[in-house]
Amino acid sequence: MSTLRFKMVEAAFGKKPSPVDVPGKRPSDYFGMYVFNREKMFKYLPADVYAKLINVIDTGSALDSSIADEVAAGMKKWAVEMGVTHYTHWFAPLTEGTAEKHDSFIEHDGKGGVIEEFTGKLLVQQEPDASSFPNGGIRNTFEARGYSAWDPSSPAFIVDDTLCIPTIFIAYTGESLDYKAPLLKALRAVDKAATDVCHYFNPDVKKVYAYLGWEQEYFLVDEGLYAARPDLLLTGRTLMGHDSAKNQQLEDHYFGAIPTRVAAFMKELEIEALKLGIPVKTRHNEVAPNQFELAPVYEECNLANDHNMLIMSLMRKIARNHGFRVLLHEKPFKGVNGSGKHNNWSLGTDTGLALMSPGKDFSGNLRFITFVVNTLMAVYKHNGLLKASIISASNAHRLGANEAPPAIISSFLGSQLSAVLKHISESEPENLQSIGGKKGMKLDIPQIPEILVDNTDRNRTSPFAFTGNRFEFRAVGSEANCASAMIVLNSALAEQLKEFKSVVDERIAAGEEKFSAILGVIREYIKICEPIRFDGNGYSDEWKAEAMRRGLDCETSAPLIYDNYLTDESVNMFESTGVMTRKELEARNEVKWETYTKKIQIEARVLGDLALNHIVPVATKYQSSLIDNVYKMHEIFPAEKADALTLRNVELIEAIASHTAFIKEHVDAMVEARKVANRITDEREKAVAYHDTVFPCLDEIRYHIDKLELIVDDRMWTLPKYRELLFIR
Ligand code: ADP
Ligand code: MG
Numbered sequence: 001m002s003t004l005r006f007k008m009v010e011a012a013f014g015k016k017p018s019p020v021d022v023p024g025k026r027p028s029d030y031f032g033m034y035v036f037n038r039e040k041m042f043k044y045l046p047a048d049v050y051a052k053l054i055n056v057i058d059t060g061s062a063l064d065s066s067i068a069d070e071v072a073a074g075m076k077k078w079a080v081e082m083g084v085t086h087y088t089h090w091f092a093p094l095t096e097g098t099a100e101k102h103d104s105f106i107e108h109d110g111k112g113g114v115i116e117e118f119t120g121k122l123l124v125q126q127e128p129d130a131s132s133f134p135n136g137g138i139r140n141t142f143e144a145r146g147y148s149a150w151d152p153s154s155p156a157f158i159v160d161d162t163l164c165i166p167t168i169f170i171a172y173t174g175e176s177l178d179y180k181a182p183l184l185k186a187l188r189a190v191d192k193a194a195t196d197v198c199h200y201f202n203p204d205v206k207k208v209y210a211y212l213g214w215e216q217e218y219f220l221v222d223e224g225l226y227a228a229r230p231d232l233l234l235t236g237r238t239l240m241g242h243d244s245a246k247n248q249q250l251e252d253h254y255f256g257a258i259p260t261r262v263a264a265f266m267k268e269l270e271i272e273a274l275k276l277g278i279p280v281k282t283r284h285n286e287v288a289p290n291q292f293e294l295a296p297v298y299e300e301c302n303l304a305n306d307h308n309m310l311i312m313s314l315m316r317k318i319a320r321n322h323g324f325r326v327l328l329h330e331k332p333f334k335g336v337n338g339s340g341k342h343n344n345w346s347l348g349t350d351t352g353l354a355l356m357s358p359g360k361d362f363s364g365n366l367r368f369i370t371f372v373v374n375t376l377m378a379v380y381k382h383n384g385l386l387k388a389s390i391i392s393a394s395n396a397h398r399l400g401a402n403e404a405p406p407a408i409i410s411s412f413l414g415s416q417l418s419a420v421l422k423h424i425s426e427s428e429p430e431n432l433q434s435i436g437g438k439k440g441m442k443l444d445i446p447q448i449p450e451i452l453v454d455n456t457d458r459n460r461t462s463p464f465a466f467t468g469n470r471f472e473f474r475a476v477g478s479e480a481n482c483a484s485a486m487i488v489l490n491s492a493l494a495e496q497l498k499e500f501k502s503v504v505d506e507r508i509a510a511g512e513e514k515f516s517a518i519l520g521v522i523r524e525y526i527k528i529c530e531p532i533r534f535d536g537n538g539y540s541d542e543w544k545a546e547a548m549r550r551g552l553d554c555e556t557s558a559p560l561i562y563d564n565y566l567t568d569e570s571v572n573m574f575e576s577t578g579v580m581t582r583k584e585l586e587a588r589n590e591v592k593w594e595t596y597t598k599k600i601q602i603e604a605r606v607l608g609d610l611a612l613n614h615i616v617p618v619a620t621k622y623q624s625s626l627i628d629n630v631y632k633m634h635e636i637f638p639a640e641k642a643d644a645l646t647l648r649n650v651e652l653i654e655a656i657a658s659h660t661a662f663i664k665e666h667v668d669a670m671v672e673a674r675k676v677a678n679r680i681t682d683e684r685e686k687a688v689a690y691h692d693t694v695f696p697c698l699d700e701i702r703y704h705i706d707k708l709e710l711i712v713d714d715r716m717w718t719l720p721k722y723r724e725l726l727f728i729r
Pocket of ligand 1: 211212213214215282295296297298344345346347354469470
C-alpha cells in the first residue's frame with residue numbers, strides 16, 4: 001500500500017508555523033543592512049573615491065580604474081566587519097538563474113600566515129571557467145574564455161558569508177553571454193533617445209531612467225509531498241494529476257486570509273529581502289489555491305531586475321525553512337491558473353518628471369502623449385519580438401490558456417486615453433499663423449486629467465496594458481529573467497524615439513513650429529499603430545481571428561516564435577541601438593532552441609519513466625485484484641448471478657487494460673519521436689521537431705494516466721494527488 005504518500009499527507013497536515021526572528025523594531029532599522037549602499041560607501045571610502053564612484057553610478061560614465069583598489073578595500077573592510085569570508089562575482093548567464101563562484105579573501109601574507117585580501121583587480125574583472133555556461137557556439141571549448149566585469153550601478157550585497165558583486169558576463173571577443181550586459185546597453189540607448197526627445201519639452205533633462213516594478217507570482221507546496229512527486233522535482237511542474245474536485249471555482253483563495261504557515265514564510269522572506277535592500281511592499285493570495293504574489297516598490301530597471309533574481313533565490317531558500325518548496329514554473333498544475341510576473345514599466349527623468357504620466361499643461365500633456373504613442377509604435381513594430389522575449393517551454397503553457405494574456409501582443413489604453421488619442425488624430429489640421437508666424441496645425445490637445453482613473457476594470461486580459469502612469473507587460477513568465485523583456489522593450493523604444501526625433505527635426509528644419517511638428521507626427525503614428533490597440537476580451541477566439549486580420553504575430557510554437565529575433569527589422573533595431581549584434585542574436589537563439597529541446601526532452605523522459613514504473617504497475621496490481629474478485633465471485637455464486645454482480649468490475653478491468661495499453665504504446669511512440677528528433681543536428685530544426693512531435697505525446701499520455709487515477713484504489717496510488725498538493729499548508 002502507498003504508505004509513503006499517506007505519511008506525507010499526514011505530516012503536512014500536522015505542521016506548525018516555524019518561528020521567525022524579527023531583527024529590529026521597524027523595517028527602516030534593518031533595510032539595506034546587507035548592502036554596500038551609499039551610506040556605507042560614504043563611511044568606508046575616502047571622500048574623493050566616494051565622489052568619483054557616485055559620479056560613475058549616477059551618470060553611467062566609465063570607471064576610473066585608479067579608484068578600484070580603494071573601493072575594493074572599503075568593500076572588504078565593511079564585509080569583514082559583517083563576518084564575511086568569501087566574495088563572488090554574481091551574474092546571470094543565459095540560464096534561468098544566477099551564477100556564482102565563491103573565493104575566500106585569504107592570501108598568503110609571506111610570513112607563513114594568511115591575510116584577508118581583496119584588490120581592485122579582483123573587484124573589477126574575473127575569468128570564471130566559463131566553458132560550461134550556455135554560449136550558443138560563441139566560445140568553443142579551446143578558447144573558453146569569458147570574463148565577468150563589475151557593474152557599479154548595482155550595489156554589492158552579502159548573502160550568508162559571501163560578498164556578492166553584480167557583474168556582466170561577456171566573451172573575450174566582447175559578445176554578451178548574459179542578460180545584464182545587453183540590458184545595460186538597452187537602458188543606455190533608451191536614456192539617450194528619450195533624453196533627446198525630452199529636450200523638445202524640458203531642455204534641462206540630463207538623464208532618463210527606465211523603471212521596473214515586478215509582481216512575482218508563485219506556488220508553495222509542502223516539501224514532503226513535493227519529494228514524492230518526481231515530476232515536480234525534476235521538471236518543476238506536474239506532468240500528470242487529475243483535477244481536484246475543488247480547485248479555484250469558488251474563487252475563495254484570491255485576497256483571502258493567508259494561512260499561518262505561509263504567513264510565517266512570507267514574513268521571513270520579507271525581512272531577508274528588506275535586509276538586502278529590496279523594497280518589498282505587497283503580499284497576497286493569488287487566484288489558484290496555494291498561489292501567492294509578492295511585489296516591491298518599483299526601482300530603476302537594472303537594480304529592480306537584480307532584485308528580482310535575488311528574491312527568486314531567496315524564496316527557494318526560505319521556503320525550505322518552513323517545510324515548503326516554492327514553485328516558480330509558469331504552469332505547475334493543469335486546470336488552475338499559472339504564474340506570471342507582471343512587469344510594470346515606465347520612464348522618468350533626473351529632474352523628477354514621470355514621462356508616462358500626464359503633465360500639468362499643454363507641453364506636459366504633449367510630452368506624455370509623445371511617449372505613450374511612441375511606445376505603442378515600438379510595441380506595434382516589434383510585437384512578434386516582444387512575444388519572443390517572453391516565450392519559453394514553460395511560459396507557453398500559460399499564454400493563451402484561459403487565464404493569461406494570449407500569445408498575441410496587443411495594448412489596452414482604457415477609454416479616457418483612447419478618447420484623447422482619437423481626438424488628436426481626428427482633429428483637422430489647418431494653417432495656423434499665430435505661433436511665431438510659422439505654418440503649422442491647430443495645437444488641439446484635450447484636457448487630460450493628471451490622474452487617469454478610468455481604466456475600465458484595467459482589462460486583465462491585455463498583455464500590455466496602460467495602467468494610469470505606466471505600462472504593465474503581463475505576458476512575462478514567473479520564472480523568467482525580466483531582463484529578456486526589458487531589453488527588447490527599452491531598445492525598441494530607443495529605436496522608435498530616434499526615428500521620431502529625426503522626422504520631427506526634418507519638419508522643423510522645413511519651417512514648421514516645434515509643437516506643431518510633434519503633433520503632426522504623433523497624429524500619423526496614432527493611425528499607423530492602430531492595429532496594436534485592442535480593448536476587448538483578449539481571451540476570446542474572435543480576437544485571435546481579428547489579430548490575424550490585423551497582421552499581428554499569432555504564432556504559437558515557441559521555437560518558431562524565436563525566429564523573430566533574427567528578422568531584418570529586429571537585427572536592425574538591435575544593431576542601430578548598439579544593444580546586440582547579429583552574431584550575438586544568432587548565438588542567443590541557438591541557446592534558446594537548445595534549452596527548449598532539453599526541457600521537453602527531460603519532461604518526456606520523466607513522464608515515460610513514471611508512466612511505466614509508477615502508473616502501469618499500480619494500475620495492473622489493482623486490475624489483478626479486480627480479476628481475483630471476479631474469479632472468487634464465480635466460485636461462490638451461480639454463473640449467471642456472478643456475471644451480473646461482477647459486470648462493473650469486468651468493465652473496470654477492461655478500462656484499465658485499454659488505458660495501460662495506450663500508455664505503453666504511446667510511451668514507445670514518444671521514445672521513437674525523440675530518437676528521430678535527436679538525430680537532427682540543427683538546433684532550430686530539432687526544437688521544432690520536439691515541439692511538433694514529442695510535446696503532443698505528453699498530454700496524450702497524461703490523459704490516460706489521469707483516467708487511471710480516478711479508477712485505481714486510492715490506497716494504492718503512490719503519487720500525491722492534486723487535492724493534496726494544492727490544499728495542504
Ligand atoms: P496591481 O494592481 O497591478 O497589483 P500594484 O499596486 O501591486 O499593482 O503595483 C504593481 C507594481 O507596479 C509595483 O511594483 C509598483 O511599485 C509598480 N509601479 C507603480 N507605479 C509605477 C511606475 N510609474 N513605473 C513602474 N512601476 C510602477
Ligand atoms: Mg499588476
